[in-house]
Amino acid sequence: MNTLILRTVAPSLTALMLLFSVFVLLRGHNEPGGGFIGGLIAASALAIYGIAFGVPSVRRAIRFHPMAIAGFGLLLATLSGALSIVFGVPFMTGLWVYPVIFDVELPLSTVMSFDIGVYLVVVGAITSIALALEQEPGSDVEEKD
Amino acid sequence: MEALFSILIGLFFAGAIYLILSKSTVRILLGVALLGNAVNLLLFTAGRLTREVPPIIPVGMDVLSPGAANPLPQALILTAIVISFSFFAFLLVLTYRAYQELGTDDTDEMRLAEPRNEQLPPMGY
Amino acid sequence: MATPAVDLSAALILAAPAPADWLVVLPVALMIGLGAVLMMVRKSVRLHGGIAIAGLTLLVLLDAALLWRVSVHGPVTMVMGRWLPPFGIAFTADLFGAVMALAAAIIALAAGIFALADIDASGRRYGFYPFLMLLMAGVSGAFLTGDIFNLYVWFEVLLISSFGLLILGSQPEQIDGALKYAVLNLIGTTLFLIAVGYLYAIFGTLNMADIARKAAGLREAAPLTTLTALFILAFAIKAAAFPVNFWLPASYHTPRVVVSALFGGLLTKVGIYSLIRVTVMLFPVEREALSLIVAISAALTMLVGALGALAQNDIRRLVGYVVIAGIGNMMAGVAIGTPAAVSGAILYALHSVVTMTALYLVAGEAGRLGGTWALSGLGGLYRKAPWFSGASFLLFLAASGLPPLSGLWPKVALLKASLDIGAWWLAAAILLSAFLITLALARVFLLAFWRPRPDPVPEAAAPAGTSVDWRVALPLGCLTALVVLFGLLPEPLLDLAQRAAEGLGEPAAYIQSVFPGGTAR
Numbered sequence: 191m192n193t194l195i196l197r198t199v200a201p202s203l204t205a206l207m208l209l210f211s212v213f214v215l216l217r218g219h220n221e222p223g224g225g226f227i228g229g230l231i232a233a234s235a236l237a238i239y240g241i242a243f244g245v246p247s248v249r250r251a252i253r254f255h256p257m258a259i260a261g262f263g264l265l266l267a268t269l270s271g272a273l274s275i276v277f278g279v280p281f282m283t284g285l286w287v288y289p290v291i292f293d294v295e296l297p298l299s300t301v302m303s304f305d306i307g308v309y310l311v312v313v314g315a316i317t318s319i320a321l322a323l324e325q326e327p328g329s330d331v332e333e334k335d
Numbered sequence: 336m337e338a339l340f341s342i343l344i345g346l347f348f349a350g351a352i353y354l355i356l357s358k359s360t361v362r363i364l365l366g367v368a369l370l371g372n373a374v375n376l377l378l379f380t381a382g383r384l385t386r387e388v389p390p391i392i393p394v395g396m397d398v399l400s401p402g403a404a405n406p407l408p409q410a411l412i413l414t415a416i417v418i419s420f421s422f423f424a425f426l427l428v429l430t431y432r433a434y435q436e437l438g439t440d441d442t443d444e445m446r447l448a449e450p451r452n453e454q455l456p457p458m459g460y
Numbered sequence: 461m462a463t464p465a466v467d468l469s470a471a472l473i474l475a476a477p478a479p480a481d482w483l484v485v486l487p488v489a490l491m492i493g494l495g496a497v498l499m500m501v502r503k504s505v506r507l508h509g510g511i512a513i514a515g516l517t518l519l520v521l522l523d524a525a526l527l528w529r530v531s532v533h534g535p536v537t538m539v540m541g542r543w544l545p546p547f548g549i550a551f552t553a554d555l556f557g558a559v560m561a562l563a564a565a566i567i568a569l570a571a572g573i574f575a576l577a578d579i580d581a582s583g584r585r586y587g588f589y590p591f592l593m594l595l596m597a598g599v600s601g602a603f604l605t606g607d608i609f610n611l612y613v614w615f616e617v618l619l620i621s622s623f624g625l626l627i628l629g630s631q632p633e634q635i636d637g638a639l640k641y642a643v644l645n646l647i648g649t650t651l652f653l654i655a656v657g658y659l660y661a662i663f664g665t666l667n668m669a670d671i672a673r674k675a676a677g678l679r680e681a682a683p684l685t686t687l688t689a690l691f692i693l694a695f696a697i698k699a700a701a702f703p704v705n706f707w708l709p710a711s712y713h714t715p716r717v718v719v720s721a722l723f724g725g726l727l728t729k730v731g732i733y734s735l736i737r738v739t740v741m742l743f744p745v746e747r748e749a750l751s752l753i754v755a756i757s758a759a760l761t762m763l764v765g766a767l768g769a770l771a772q773n774d775i776r777r778l779v780g781y782v783v784i785a786g787i788g789n790m791m792a793g794v795a796i797g798t799p800a801a802v803s804g805a806i807l808y809a810l811h812s813v814v815t816m817t818a819l820y821l822v823a824g825e826a827g828r829l830g831g832t833w834a835l836s837g838l839g840g841l842y843r844k845a846p847w848f849s850g851a852s853f854l855l856f857l858a859a860s861g862l863p864p865l866s867g868l869w870p871k872v873a874l875l876k877a878s879l880d881i882g883a884w885w886l887a888a889a890i891l892l893s894a895f896l897i898t899l900a901l902a903r904v905f906l907l908a909f910w911r912p913r914p915d916p917v918p919e920a921a922a923p924a925g926t927s928v929d930w931r932v933a934l935p936l937g938c939l940t941a942l943v944v945l946f947g948l949l950p951e952p953l954l955d956l957a958q959r960a961a962e963g964l965g966e967p968a969a970y971i972q973s974v975f976p977g978g979t980a981r
Contacts, residue, residue: 221391222391226413226417255502255503257499257502257587258499258500258502260499261495261496261497261498261499261500261502261590262496262500263496264492264493264495264496264499265493265496265497265500268489268492268493268496269493271489272489272493275482278476278477279476279477279542280473280477280481280538280539280540280541280542281482281485281489281538281540281541281551282540282541283540283541283542284541315421316424319424319425319428322428323427323428323431355643355647360639363643367643367646367647367650370647370650371650374650374653374654374657377654377657377658378653378656378657378660380661381657381658381660381661382660382661407660408660411609411656411657411660414609414613415653418613418616419650421620422616422620422642422646425620425623425642426642426643426646429623429627429635429638429639429642430639432630432635433635433636433639436630436632436635437632437635437636442640445636445639445640446636447632447633447636448633448634448636448637448640448710448711448713448714449709449710453773453774454773454834454836455771455773456771456772456773456835456836456903456907457835457836457907
């Protein structure tokens with residue numbers, strides 16, 4: 191699969207798709223989109239990169255092991271839900287702050303951090319499955335790091 | 336509309352069950368994927384079908400516009416899709432590994448965990 | 461931000477939850493959070509054991525506090541995100557759920573300690589402890605949730621973690637077992653989802669308290685018996701009841717023995733829990749209509765389990781069949797359905813959670829000491845490890861249902877309940893199955909523990925281990941102590957199971973806990 195065309199296009203395609211995935215993630219707050227679909231887009235971007243340049247270069251590029259990324263996302267989502275214990279509201283209640291940065295009111299919430307957590311879980315989990323499938327048969331070394 | 340969907344769901348189920356009854360693991364896998372889609376359609380139809388009004392609160396309003404679709408089945412389906420997708424991915428890897436390790440995709444030949452001529456326990460000392 | 465013009469009290473719970481309500485959510489949140497942390501530190505395998513065991517100890521304490529709270533003050537509810545029930549997803553713990561969650565936490569802790577010896581560094585790097593945490597999140601969530609779709613989600617959480625645990629090590633044998641386990645369990649949960657879809661179409665709600673409230677009014681208008689049959693089939697697959705039990709002996713003996721122990725103790729019991737929750741609490745009338753079918757399935761499950769146990773040479777597979785026989789007993793309680801029978805089933809579930817886990821641990825340790833899993837090759841364990849053999853003997857007695865151990869009381873309760881309604885054949889099946897299980901386990905004790913080691917050893921693959929490690933002795937000793945304690949002092953637990961069964965039969969307190977005002981929407 192690693193033809194010249196794919197290898198030329200893959201880096202810019204991957205970058206574009208990763209950017210788009212973040213856009214979809216943030217857009218998901220009030221409009222269609224969200225962490226899950228954004229994460230899928232990001233994971234497919236990494237999968238394309240893996241097809242073009244091989245699995246080891248993806249593992250190098252994302253620095254952390256995909257499962258560690260998924261773990262961080264899960265922790266972030268859980269903490270977003272559990273934060274409400276401090277504020278005396280039930281589990282998973284959305285909490286909002288409106289800091290003003292450079293004269294722009296920025297609505298931030300635990301809903302959003304939960305969604306970012308979902309995004310990371312999906313990226314991590316789907317990427318690790320995709321990389322396991324893309325691995326050359328026989329080279330059973332995915333756990334060597 | 337519901338009647339049409341019911342027939343479609345029935346066809347999906349029939350195809351899924353036919354595939355799952357097969358001996359080849361790949362067909363079983365496809366059957367499981369089809370089954371997941373059949374159930375998603377079923378959930379969707381269970382929430383009553385309406386046309387063309389998405390359950391999104393318009394700008395400046397506090398409630399859904401009248402006649403909007405029921406959002407709950409959509410949330411359920413989304414959850415079910417996510418789950419069946421991840422299961423499908425897992426099963427795909429597992430089937431592939433099983434084919435590599437066991438050298439067959441015929442479930443009748445997969446007797447490693449339950450060998451054919453297993454010894455009976457000793458009848459006495 | 462503009463102040464909302466709508467009346468928030470129509471959609472949200474505005475009162476702050478009592479701090480004790482958090483006990484319903486915290487077990488699940490703790491397990492998910494710890495699972496996430498362990499996934500992040502996956503390379504530092506030395507940390508895993510410590511974090512996991514500290515977390516599981518905390519889980520036991522949380523569940524014990526929850527049980528105490530529920531037992532004193534009645535069911536506890538917390539609704540996610542402040543939404544009013546039935547719109548928000550409710551977590552509701554009643555006595556049944558709380559006591560099951562506590563039993564699950566105890567055996568998870570025991571398994572976690574046992575795993576220190578059983579799971580090597582490579583198994584930990586592949587994620588034994590993270591999967592254990594997520595499995596416990598799924599199990600606790602299933603026991604504590606009050607929403608039927610949420611129950612489905614927790615089923616899937618525990619299922620996917622169980623896949624991870626099952627293939628830990630990736631032996632060809634494991635992949636074979638895992639494939640069958642995965643496909644059949646996936647079909648089971650899909651059936652559950654189908655049933656949930658129909659239930660939503662009929663009721664328009666997924667909250668269990670709401671369903672229990674509305675079932676009486678819809679009984680004439682909707683095909684609830686069909687729906688209940690679908691639920692029973694789905695949960696029977698999960699619980700490994702005859703004739704849908706064949707995935708269990710095909711897969712449960714393949715993974716590491718501590719994984720088998722967790723599965724044997726927990727997973728089938730989650731199926732039984734859901735069966736009792738749905739049939740006894742939500743659809744009692746329909747359960748009555750289907751009771752004969754469930755009873756026949758229960759009797760056959762017991763006999764298939766017992767006969768299968770007699771025919772096995774591999775001790776792990778033998779224990780798998782003992783698990784199936786136990787499922788038959790619990791199904792019998794569901795089939796009879798009187799409060800006494802349901803309390804018998806609950807007692808049996810508690811006994812089974814502890815005993816089956818301990819039996820798998822015994823099988824694992826016996827296999828390690830003897831160097832083989834085959835009865836034909838084992839021998840002389842009593843001489844090698846007398847204390848271990850003593851504990852095993854007690855556990856075998858408990859699993860057979862002989863006095864004075866924990867297996868006796870639930871069997872007595874179920875026998876009495878089945879004779880009370882005149883189902884003598886069900887009582888006969890319970891007795892016959894107990895008798896056959898006694899034979900099978902007595903033979904294990906005679907062959908593996910009592911007789912001298914066969915010479916020459918037929919097929920000793922692994923070198924035989926020597927002494928029993930403390931990481932094995934501690935969990936095994938504690939579980940045996942629990943079994944003995946419950947056998948000798950059954951009163952508190954009998955009383956608890958009785959109250960739990962009454963709470964299921966008359967769910968007024970459960971509904972009151974979810975809808976404090978008692979108002980419908």
